Every structure is written in structure tokens, then in C-alpha cells.
Amino acid sequence: MFKKDISPGSKSKVKSSVQRAIRTQLVQTYPLLAPHIDEIIPKKEQLDAMKIPERVTLYLIGLTPLFYQHMTDALLPHLKLVHRFPTCFPSLRIDRGAIRFVLSGATLMAPGLTSTGGRLPTGADTEKGGYGELGGKGEEGKLYWDGEGEREGEGWYGGRELEKGEPVVVCAEGKLEACAVGLLSMGTKECKEKGKGPVVEEGHYLGDGLWRLVTE
Amino acid sequence: MADVEAADASHEPQSRHVVYCGVCTLPPEYCEFGGTVKKCQEWLKKNNSTMYERLWSEDALAAATSSLSLDAQKRAEKDAHKKALKAEAAEAKQAATIASSKVIIKRVERNKRKFVTTVTGLENFGLENKKVAKDLGKKFATGASVTKVPSGGEEIVVQGDVSEEIEEFFLEKFPVIPEDNIELVEDKKKKGSGAGG
Ligand SMILES: [Zn+2]
Numbered sequence: 001m002f003k004k005d006i007s008p009g010s011k012s013k014v015k016s017s018v019q020r021a022i023r024t025q026l027v028q029t030y031p032l033l034a035p036h037i038d039e040i041i042p043k044k045e046q047l048d049a050m051k052i053p054e055r056v057t058l059y060l061i062g063l064t065p066l067f068y069q070h071m072t073d074a075l076l077p078h079l080k081l082v083h084r085f086p087t088c089f090p091s092l093r094i095d096r097g098a099i100r101f102v103l104s105g106a107t108l109m110a111p112g113l114t115s116t117g118g119r120l121p122t123g124a125d126t127e128k129g130g131y132g133e134l135g136g137k138g139e140e141g142k143l144y145w146d147g148e149g150e151r152e153g154e155g156w157y158g159g160r161e162l163e164k165g166e167p168v169v170v171c172a173e174g175k176l177e178a179c180a181v182g183l184l185s186m187g188t189k190e191c192k193e194k195g196k197g198p199v200v201e202e203g204h205y206l207g208d209g210l211w212r213l214v215t216e
Numbered sequence: 217m218a219d220v221e222a223a224d225a226s227h228e229p230q231s232r233h234v235v236y237c238g239v240c241t242l243p244p245e246y247c248e249f250g251g252t253v254k255k256c257q258e259w260l261k262k263n264n265s266t267m268y269e270r271l272w273s274e275d276a277l278a279a280a281t282s283s284l285s286l287d288a289q290k291r292a293e294k295d296a297h298k299k300a301l302k303a304e305a306a307e308a309k310q311a312a313t314i315a316s317s318k319v320i321i322k323r324v325e326r327n328k329r330k331f332v333t334t335v336t337g338l339e340n341f342g343l344e345n346k347k348v349a350k351d352l353g354k355k356f357a358t359g360a361s362v363t364k365v366p367s368g369g370e371e372i373v374v375q376g377d378v379s380e381e382i383e384e385f386f387l388e389k390f391p392v393i394p395e396d397n398i399e400l401v402e403d404k405k406k407k408g409s410g411a412g413g
Contacts, residue, residue, distance in 0.1 A: 036230055083234040083243070100295060103249050177234060177243040206242045207250065 001070070001201075002209035003105040006052050014047040014059070022047065022059065022075070026067070029074055029167065032088040040066060040081070052213070063215045068204065074167045074183065079206060082169050082178045090162055091169040091178065092188070092200075093119035099172050102180050103207060108170065108200040110191050117173035120188045123161045161189040170200060180205040235264055245271055248296065251303030313340050319386065319393055321379045324403045331377035336369065341392050345370045355385060 014022070023041055027034045041047055041061065050058045052068075058078070059067045065078040082089060094102060095117025102108055113120050162168060164187045170180035182203030191199050204210045234243060238259045240250040244267055247256035260268045270276060317340035324332050338348055345362045349372045353360035359375040374382065379400050386393055 039229055039231060080234075084231040086232065097292075099246075100249050100292065103246070175243075175245050177245065179246060206246055207240070212241065 001054055001056070002204055002211075004053075004209050006209040006213045008214055009051040011048040011050045011060075014049050019047045022067075026075060030077075030088055033085065036085055036088065040085070050215070052210070058210070058213070058215075060215055065210075065213070065215055068210065074165075076167050076181050076183070076204065077169070079178060079181060079204060079211060082181060086169075086178065089169040089181075090121075090166065091171050092121075092162075093117075093171045093173060094179075096173040099175075099179060102170065102172075102203075102205055105205065105208065107198045108180070108182070108203065110186070110194060110196050110199050113199060114192060114195050119171075120192055121161055123189065161187060163187050164190070168200060170203075170205075235267065238263060244268075247271075249299075251299035251301075253296070253300065310342075314392070314394075314397070317341065317397060319398045320401060321382050321398065322401045322403050323377055323379045333374045333377060333379045333382060335372040335374070335382065336365070338372070339370070341390065343390060343392075345372055348372060349374075351389070352382065352385070356381065 019041065023037055026041075027037055033040065045061050047066075048060050050060065052058055054070065056068050056070050058065055059069070059075075064080070066081050067075045067077055069075050077089060092113055094108065094112040095115045097115075097117070098108065098112030101112070112118055162184055164184055166184050168182060168184050169178045170182065171177075172179050180200070180203050182200040184199060185201045186194070186197060186199050191197075236242065237244045237247050237256050239256045240247055240252050242250065244256065244260050244264070247253055247260070250256065257268070257272055260271070317337055319335065319337040319341070322334045322336075324334055326332055335348070335352075338345055349360040349362050352358075352372065352374050356374065356376070356378050358378070361373055362370050363373055365371050383398055383400060386398060387395055
């Protein structure tokens with residue numbers, strides 16, 4: 001939804017009561033963010049809101065973009081926040097072939113997720129959630145699953161399918177970092193059954209207008 | 217007690233720091249999908265050789281492409297090629313625009329001995345009039361605003377006669393504008409008044 005360049009709108013300070021409400025809402029939507037919420041939105045720092053086109057509000061602290069929200073939809077993380085706290089959001093994986101379409105702003109379609117390179121939650125309660133796709137320990141030594149032991153972010157969507165309307169982070173085959181976020185326009189179960197149709201919409205992707213927005 | 221200390225320790229920042237490409241701004245593993253791959257590679261080689269090895273070594277490239285069908289590989293290549301051409305063309309066009317564009321700083325006499333300075337042509341250098349006006353206002357502690365001109369464009373109007381100072385400021389702050397492309401002009405209302413001196 002941010003295919004075009006966005007020119008920065010004016011920033012306004014968020015009232016402290018609203019700031020508290022947003023913190024609560026975030027933890028409700030993304031329970032794994034709870035331990036980090038004070039780091040993301042420190043109590044003593046001023047949260048700002050910036051109106052951008054398409055009736056979207058971007059929330060930031062200083063120059064750091066955090067979340068965006070279309071009207072009263074769910075708060076979605078800016079990709080830079082996903083990269084900072086990658087294991088706190090439910091994720092899917094697209095196959096390599098789908099990456100260039102997603103990065104050009106195309107709606108993510110089911111085949112990019114149901115193919116061999118893609119990944120959807122199985123719904124089995126033995127499944128562990130995770131982020132990124134390369135094995136090994138990753139550059140910081142702990143974020144990526146090495147195939148043994150506990151995987152960070154475990155259990156997040158393990159044991160359940162994601163429902164239509166839920167926010168989701170899109171990872172990509174062969175890549176460590178997520179490339180998009182959005183809302184599911186189809187539940188993951190239905191996606192596997194149908195195997196076609198749009199799955200993630202209203203997305204924000206690497207290199208789009210929101211990514212390039214200068215927040216100063 | 218130990219528990220309390222452990223809880224305190226957990227307040228250290230947990231945030232990851234991710235490297236972004238200095239050319240296309242994406243995580244470097246995604247540079248391949250943009251139109252500036254060559255430049256991105258050079259940047260990464262210079263700034264993060266470990267990551268460069270991981271992403272662009274022959275082994276890494278082979279592993280990445282093996283998972284695609286031949287057909288898809290061809291399409292992806294063609295696509296990447298197209299994008300690169302497009303980016304090059306855009307760059308060449310930008311360079312041409314810059315070479316042929318001028319920033320005009322004009323001293324305008326409003327009333328006797330009252331001057332304003334106007335600036336036009338910044339947009340051709342990828343600069344935003346609104347932002348620059350704000351900078352100028354701050355820098356010279358004076359009024360600076362953006363107004364529409366009849367011909368359709370915009371100009372920045374700064375109170376006072378500060379044309380030379382503005383030129384200096386531009387040269388220092390916006391290296392994208394070559395010195396030769398800045399022109400200082402004067403716009404006097406009544407010619408001849410007091411020119412005899
Ligand atoms: Zn790049």
C-alpha cells in the first residue's frame with residue numbers, strides 16, 4: 001500500500017494516555033513484545049504520530065519509525081522494527097521466486113507460500129515458530145535456529161493456524177531478514193486448502209515508500 | 217535476591233542492529249533485487265567484507281540459484297537486467313538534468329533599501345524547497361518561505377539581502393550543486409535611480 005514515495009507529514013505528539021493505550025494494544029497483539037516494550041516505547045519518551053497518505057498513521061520515537069496503522073486496523077510493525085526484534089512477530093515464508101514480486105509491490109499470492117520454498121504454519125502443536133531461514137547461529141550468535149534445541153520465538157504460532165485479518169511478517173527463502181509485513185486476507189489453513197488467491201494485503205515491503213520515508 | 221539482579225540485567229537493550237546497504241538501503245541480502253547491484257556489491261565489499269563473502273562468493277551464489285527452476289532463473293535474470301538498465305538510464309538523466317540546471321539566487325529590491333532574496337531551481341537537484349527554506353530561515357535567523365510563481369514553479373523568498381551568504385551556504389551544504397550552476401542576479405525596480413554616483 002506504499003508503492004509511491006511518501007513525503008513526510010507533520011508530526012504531532014501523542015498524548016500520554018494514548019501512548020499508554022498503544023503500549024497495551026501492542027502487547028495484546030504481539031505478546032512476545034511484552035519483555036521489550038519498555039525498550040521500544042520507553043515510558044519517559046515522547047511517542048510521535050505522523051499522518052501519511054491512505055489514512056495511515058505512522059508512530060515513531062525521534063527519528064525511529066516503529067509502527068503504522070491504517071485507520072483502526074491492527075498496528076503493524078515497520079520493517080526496521082521487525083529487524084530489531086525479529087522473533088516477536090508471527091511469520092510466514094515465501095519461496096525465492098516470489099521475492100521479486102513482493103518487492104515490486106505485488107500482492108502476495110498463495111502459490112508463493114505453498115511451494116517447496118515457502119512455509120506456512122502446520123497447525124501441529126509440536127511446531128516451533130521462527131524467523132529467517134538460514135541455519136546456523138546468525139551474525140549475533142543466537143537469533144537463528146541451528147536445528148537443535150529451542151528456537152527463539154518458539155511456540156508463537158506453533159500449534160495454531162493464523163486467522164484472516166491477523167498481522168504477519170513475511171520472511172523469504174534463503175534470506176535472514178524479513179522482506180514484508182501485512183494483514184492476512186486469508187487464513188493460513190484456507191491458503192493451504194485452496195492453494196490460490198491473495199494471502200497478504202495492505203503490505204509494507206523493503207524499498208517501498210514507507211521504507212524510504214525520511215522521518216526527520 | 218539473585219532473581220532481582222537477573223531482572224535488572226534484562227533491561228539491557230535487546231534490540232538487534234541490522235546492517236543496511238549504503239547504496240539501496242535494503243538489507244544487503246536483498247540488493248540483488250534492486251537496480252544498483254554493482255554499486256551495492258562494491259559498497260559491501262568495502263564496508264563489510266564478511267557479509268560480502270557470505271552473499272556474493274561463488275558458493276553462495278550457486279546455492280541461491282540452485283533452488284530456482286531454469287526458467288525462473290532466466291526470467292529473474294532478465295528482470296534484473298531490465299531493472300539495471302532502467303536505473304542506469306535514470307541516473308544518466310539525473311546527471312544531465314543537473315548539468316543543465318541552474319540555481320538562481322536573485323536579489324530583489326522591494327522598497328527603497330528593502331531587499332528580499334529569492335531562490336529558484338533547487339528541485340532539479342533533488343532538493344526540497346520547503347526544507348531548504350526552513351534551513352535558510354534558521355541559518356540566517358530571518359523569514360524564509362516558499363511561494364508559487366506565476367510560471368508554475370516555486371521559489372524560496374528570504375527576507376533581507378543575503379544572496380552571497382546563501383551561495384556560500386549552498387556550496388558548503390549541497391555538494392550536489394556545482395559552483396558553476398549557481399547564478400547570482402539582481403533585480404532592481406527602477407533603473408538609474410542613484411546609479412550616477
Ligand atoms: Zn544495496
